[in-house]
Structures are given as structure tokens and as C-alpha cells.
Amino acid sequence: MISLQTLNLFRNPLSQDPGYRLYVTYFLPSVQLLDRKKVTQKERESALHIYNHERSRVLQSIGFGKRIDMPLVAKTVSTRSTPCAKSLLRSPGHEVANHINKVPFENPEDAVFVRAMKRSIMEFSSVDWNKISTCLGIRLENKPEEPHEKLTVKFR
Incomplete structure (x- = not known):
């Protein structure tokens, strides 16, 4: 299965599963034509991010020149306390993040x-x-x- 380039499981009930293409693309990396459609580089990258979190994190951290152990997510909250942030603090029954009516x-x-x-x-x-x-x-x-x-x- 190392040199398999064309795989046609057309009309297979498993091909209806939403993650089917990414799963096959990740576990059979040599496949270039899957179910009569060419496997794109974007599909390969998506499969890598989904099925190999550790390697994906390493590849993302290469641009920073060192290995980081936490996921690369942009910070949205400032660490400095601002008067605006203090005004958002409320009593325990009325949390800001409680968006369920x-x-x-x-x-x-x-x-x-x-x-x-x-x-x-x-x-x-x-x-x-x-x-x-x-x-x-x-x-x-x-x-x-x-x-x-x-x-x-x-x-x-």
C-alpha cells in the first residue's frame, strides 16, 4: 500500500462519511487520485492537522525558530487590566459569557x-x-x- 496512487472506492457506503476523504488521504499518503478526483495539497494539510496534532503543531512552530508546547492561537484578551474590563465584572449569577437566554x-x-x-x-x-x-x-x-x-x- 506504500506505492498506491489510484484508489477507487466509488459507491462505497463509507464514502458518504464527511471525514472519509481526509482519513484515506492521511493514512495512504501516496494516493493521488481518490474516487475519480485528484487529491489536493490543501486536503493533505487538513488531514495532517486533524489526524496528527503533534506533527501539525511542530510544523506550525517552525516559523518561530523554536518548539512551543501550546497551540498557536492568537490572544484575544489583554493581560493589562483596563477600566473597561473591570466594568464587565458582574455578580456570579450574571456572567458575561452566559449567552443562553x-x-x-x-x-x-x-x-x-x-x-x-x-x-x-x-x-x-x-x-x-x-x-x-x-x-x-x-x-x-x-x-x-x-x-x-x-x-x-x-x-x-
Whole structure:
């Protein structure tokens, strides 16, 4: 598998998984053509960042000339205390980062009902097999196929 350059798992149910291409690209680095599509350098870099965090961190830190142990994330909060930052401090019940709107209910049963309705959604997805060409059509066309449509049904 070291020198595998073309891999065609076309119409494989696993190819419907969102991380399928990145997974195959990372674990088979010699693949250049995957499911009739060329593997781009951007896909390879994304796969590296997802599946090998340590090596990705090392590659990112090379530009700084030394190894750093923390992820490279820009600081958003200043370390200096400013009067503006002090004015944002509030009592424990009213945190600034608490962005969830909690609606108080007079009756606890109403709160339970609303919570149950949020959690009671069930979703079922499947591939629309009517729009997929037959085996004979695939052999005759020999062109890349567009992504499959997924039918999604939600039940409450």
C-alpha cells in the first residue's frame, strides 16, 4: 500500500462519511487520485492537522525558530487590566459569557414540556437511490459523478 496512487472506492457506503476523504488521504499518503478526483495539497494539510496534532503543531512552530508546547492561537484578551474590563465584572449569577437566554416558566411542567420537545426530534437520513445511475450507465459514461443527494426525514 506504500506505492498506491489510484484508489477507487466509488459507491462505497463509507464514502458518504464527511471525514472519509481526509482519513484515506492521511493514512495512504501516496494516493493521488481518490474516487475519480485528484487529491489536493490543501486536503493533505487538513488531514495532517486533524489526524496528527503533534506533527501539525511542530510544523506550525517552525516559523518561530523554536518548539512551543501550546497551540498557536492568537490572544484575544489583554493581560493589562483596563477600566473597561473591570466594568464587565458582574455578580456570579450574571456572567458575561452566559449567552443562553433562559426563559423562566411559572409552571415547572411547561419547562419540562419545552425541554422534551427540544430533545424529541429524531432524524433519519438515506441516499436517494432513484437519482443514482445503474451499473451499465456508470461503465458507459466514464465521467466523475456529482455527489449523492441525501433524503432527510425528521420525526417529532
